[in-house]
Amino acid sequence: MKILNFGSLNIDFVYSVDHIVAPGETISSTQLNVYPGGKGLNQSVALARGGAAVFHAGMLGEDGGMLRKTCEENHVDFSLIRTVGERSGNAIIQVSAKGQNSIVLFGGANRKNEKAYVDEVLSHFGAGDLLLLQNEINLLDYLIERAAQRQMKIALNPSPYDDAVEQCDLHKVHWLMMNEVEGSQITGEREPDAILEQIQKRYPQVHTVLTLGKDGVIYQAGRQRFHHGIYDVPVVDTTAAGDTFTGYFFSGVARGDSPQECLRLASIASSLAVSRKGAIPSIPWREEVLGTELSPVT
Numbered sequence: 574m575k576i577l578n579f580g581s582l583n584i585d586f587v588y589s590v591d592h593i594v595a596p597g598e599t600i601s602s603t604q605l606n607v608y609p610g611g612k613g614l615n616q617s618v619a620l621a622r623g624g625a626a627v628f629h630a631g632m633l634g635e636d637g638g639m640l641r642k643t644c645e646e647n648h649v650d651f652s653l654i655r656t657v658g659e660r661s662g663n664a665i666i667q668v669s670a671k672g673q674n675s676i677v678l679f680g681g682a683n684r685k686n687e688k689a690y691v692d693e694v695l696s697h698f699g700a701g702d703l704l705l706l707q708n709e710i711n712l713l714d715y716l717i718e719r720a721a722q723r724q725m726k727i728a729l730n731p732s733p734y735d736d737a738v739e740q741c742d743l744h745k746v747h748w749l750m751m752n753e754v755e756g757s758q759i760t761g762e763r764e765p766d767a768i769l770e771q772i773q774k775r776y777p778q779v780h781t782v783l784t785l786g787k788d789g790v791i792y793q794a795g796r797q798r799f800h801h802g803i804y805d806v807p808v809v810d811t812t813a814a815g816d817t818f819t820g821y822f823f824s825g826v827a828r829g830d831s832p833q834e835c836l837r838l839a840s841i842a843s844s845l846a847v848s849r850k851g852a853i854p855s856i857p858w859r860e861e862v863l864g865t866e867l868s869p870v871t
Contacts, residue, residue, distance in 0.1 A: 574827055575702040576620060577715055579630045579694065580613015581683040581709035582640045583662040587850055589677070590667050593675045594679070599671055602667075609643040610681070610852040611662055612707040612732065613656070613815045618647045618704075619820020623842065624859045625827045628653055630694045631677075631710060632682040634661040642662070643853060653694050657685045662709070672808035672847065684711045689717055700724035705823060714740045721745040730819055734758045743776050745852035750819050752784045769793050782822060784815065786843075790840065792832045799838040804844040813852035818843040821862070839864055 611619075613631055620627040633640055640661065642652035658678040662683040667675045691712055698704070704720045706713060707730045714737070720727050720741075728748035731738045734744040734755050749772065757763050760768070760771035765785055772781050774795065781793040789802040821842040825835035842862045849855035857865075 575698055576625055576627045576672065576705065576823065576827060577630060577653075577694070577698050577702065577725075578627055579664055579710070580705065580707050581680075581693075582615065582631050582633055582637060582666075582699045583609075583611030583664050583678070583683070584636070584639065585610035585664045585666055585812075586653065587666045587668060587851065590669055592671075593667050593670050593673065598766035599657070608851045608852065609640050610664060610813070611640075612650075612709050612730065613683075614640060614643065614817035615852050615856070616770055617649045617818045617854050618643065618695045618848065618853050619842070620824050620827075621647045621649050621820075621837070622858045623821040623855055623862075625820075625824035625825030626650070628697075629652060629847070629871065632657050632659075632690075633735045634659050634682045635820055637661040645772045645797075646829075647853075653697070655690060657682050659685050666812060668810050668850070672810055674810065674812050676812075677707065678854060679707070679714045680711075681870045682806070683709055686710055686712045688715055691719060695719050695725075695765065696722055698723065698725055701726065703728060703827070705819075706730065706806040708735065708738055711737075712743070713737050717741050717745050728823060730815075731755050731759065733814070742776065746779060748775070748780050748782070748823075749776075750782045750784075750822070752815065753786070756783055764792060769798070773806065790818070790836060794837055796834070799833055801837060801840050803870050804840065805870050806848045806867065808847050810850045810855065811847050813855055814842055814843045816852070817846040817856050824859075829869060840871070841867060 588602040756768035821839040
């Protein structure tokens, strides 16, 4: 199985603040850090640090040298990435003293994908290969259609949720990685059990991973369900926690690990990530995850 992550590449401007700014309020930032990021790049780095071989595709601006270098340093194959005449995507991220975040995205080059480019990238992959997608790029529906025609296994993280997700044929998706909010937006349900039942009813082919914050995560495939709790760690910055979980989960899938083992390692990795500042700088390497013992929250 080859893994293709067709996703966003962003430059993150991270402001440390006492609290997330309210409408009409002006506050001071105590620190500004600039990091490589984007849900796509975060997940590719997590895949690679989790031990998987991953190809990344997407668009950069001329200002994206740091993002290419990040791929190279983390053993992510970036040969399929292209440069366009638009500034790279970026994010304005506030991180509060309690570790919570608020994010404003600018799509930039991430929204400049063209169908011919999608077709060229997908021509390098085939039946049984995994395509990982998030919703920070354009042509999401086209990517799903064309990958399905090539019999690829499609994993979708429908974040941030908007009309583009509603244009996608989720019957062609094999994996849904989502939180409670996205699950509710897709199904109209609020409770985790109801969300999972609706997903199973509407999209019986889908393997669902539903993250529940302090209540952990649930994996569902058909009528099979597994739950995994969270670990007791200090929360410093939650920015890349979900992306770390996704990358580590699919690195386990690529190895052929059981769903329970995928959940366990992904949960440890994301717990380590929230205890550190930044997006990509917070993502642990596999050796550290394997050597870490954490106390579960009961």
